[in-house]
Amino acid sequence: MRVSNWGKARAASLMLAMFGIAMAMPAAQAADPIKLGLLEDASGNFAIAVIPKIHAVELAVGEINAKGGILGRQIKIVAYDTQSDNTRFQEFARRVIQQDKADVVFGAFSSASREAIRPIMDRYHQLYFYNNQYEGGVCDSNTFVTGAVPEQQFSTLIPWMMEKYGKRVYTIAADYNFGQISAEWVRNIVKEKGGTMVGEEFIPLSVSQFSQTIQNIQKAKPDFVVTLLVGANQASYYEQQASANLNIPMASSVNVGQAYEHRRFKAPALKDMYVTANYVEEVNSPESNDFKKRFHAKFPNEPYINQEAANSYDAVYLYKAAVEKAGTTDQKKVAAALRSGSICTNGPSGKVCIDPKSQHLSHTIYLVHVKADHSVDIPKVWNDIKPYWLGSVGCDLSKKSDHSQYTPSHLPKK
């Protein structure tokens, strides 16, 4: 049997076509979206502070996609509402990794929920961003932190407060890892600067009534109170201390910058509250004003753009910079690019860079003072404070991988 030339040509073109399809396959894959898994509390106890974070990620992703995405690929957000519930976090963390195959996961507000999912991230070598201020010390090869840490918030705040108001300090803190470790930091700094802790109280997250605590503080007569209270229940403290006329200055790393208590309570409940934050909506700089304009254009009803919104926004751009440097979304290569020492972004609070040793972010720290009428002024700004503590005690993720959280009383083995 003889195959005609025409038949040969047909077979050849068919083969060519098939080859062409095969060639086109990688191109089609490259145009697939990059999946950003988002595990945040859109409901429950922490929703107030977390909803602006979610919106910030949507804003950054929208901006990047409008300009052509990362390496020509669009970003797709795969979001789950973790409901301020640690078991939900674990459930959705597994789903977003195994089922959705996320290229990067952002998420968690409370330190308890971060510690609930960090082991899962480690197990699957999942690239993970924690975009929240916290008690510090997470030295984990898979985890990148864009929030502020104690050496940025307390090493600035506590000495400033002691100089201005005096050396007798009373701490009230939420009773879980965040509050306990933060209180340890405060205790150490107070001692180092020659002050005294006249009281320290740890309060379960379910507590909303503070009469006894207010009385204890009045008997101890501190010069200022460090309030490390977290969640909607504990926020009732401010109104209760004001109505009992406690009238003692307060210092905090979590208030105002997260759940905008100064906007939610009637003045003067938060009078003389001092907070060190790496961003608050009131920051009046060209970068901040531009950020606020874009944010409000997309989310006109946002009650407040908080510090963690700025951190989440920066995190998307840091991820973009790292993927572009690595030239791929391969998670190992992106992580290596992130800890290369050259990944920075110009965010709402100026230029911030990832520290290669700790995989934390440098920050501009604003001392935010709430006045009697609940308007805010910023008496002091510390520029470019590095997240130096982990590096100084021996965590160096650029040289040695690790999956631990360290505290001043639990240091890495030398």
Place this chain on the structure above:
Amino acid sequence: MDFLYYAYAAFYQFADAFSFLVLSGIGLAVIFGMMGVINLAHGEFIMCGAYVTVLSARAGLPLPFAMVCGTLSSGLVGLVLERLIIRRLYQRLFDSIVATWAISIIATQGMLIVAGPSLEGIKTPFGSFELGGISFSVYRAMLPAVALLLLGALYWLFVRTRFGIHSRAAMQDADMAKALGVSTNAIYSKTFGLGAALAGLTGALYAPTMTAVPTMGSAFIVQSFVTVVVSGADVMLGLAPSAAALGLIQALLTGFHGQLIGQIGLLVTVILVVRIMPTGISGFFLRGSGSK
């Protein structure tokens, strides 16, 4: 004099805990204690009362009227829910748990969607007073008196009025009450509405001193069930002594050992009471008086 100041400071802590327990539990006492409906949406009735109070106070209504609005709106919501859902679930204990739990979740999430994650609060009225170097909130110092007044009014309502007698009759033996001409359906509606309104009043009373958020009801729910369970078989009789005993335990433990131990103490007490006195404090009293 110093001793007197300290005594008052200690009494204030006890009274503060007492009023929180009474007011947390008072609406549930009617709905669970009298009607036997385990109402897991109790906290959301409280939230509803607080929200309406805050919103109407911010709309310019004087605080007492705002509180009345909060109470009434919560009662109204209670009436509607009873008619639509709860009525079908009397005598179905477990079904009512699931249904009220669902209502609770829907209400919390619905409020988050409709009103956002938080409302701007209202100021606590009346300012503060000082005794022996310690200052107290006048408003919170008044709450225990309000709690006692409410307890008295509720006792009067259920023991001395025609509605109260009909209501207790319908709860005790619905068929016999019906046979004697009591409209039990109407009684159920009113009683449930009353319980919801009392929960709303609690929300209204605490609205100025707490943050108004959709999950605020959860701050009351443990205390409410603890108080009602410890009150036992006859809630109207047991609520006051139960709240007094629990308030004393909580204030002492919190005062000496901090908030965590205070909370644990409350829960340990309820376990012990259920184990040793299954009919609660009121059962203990009733046995003492020889009745029942």
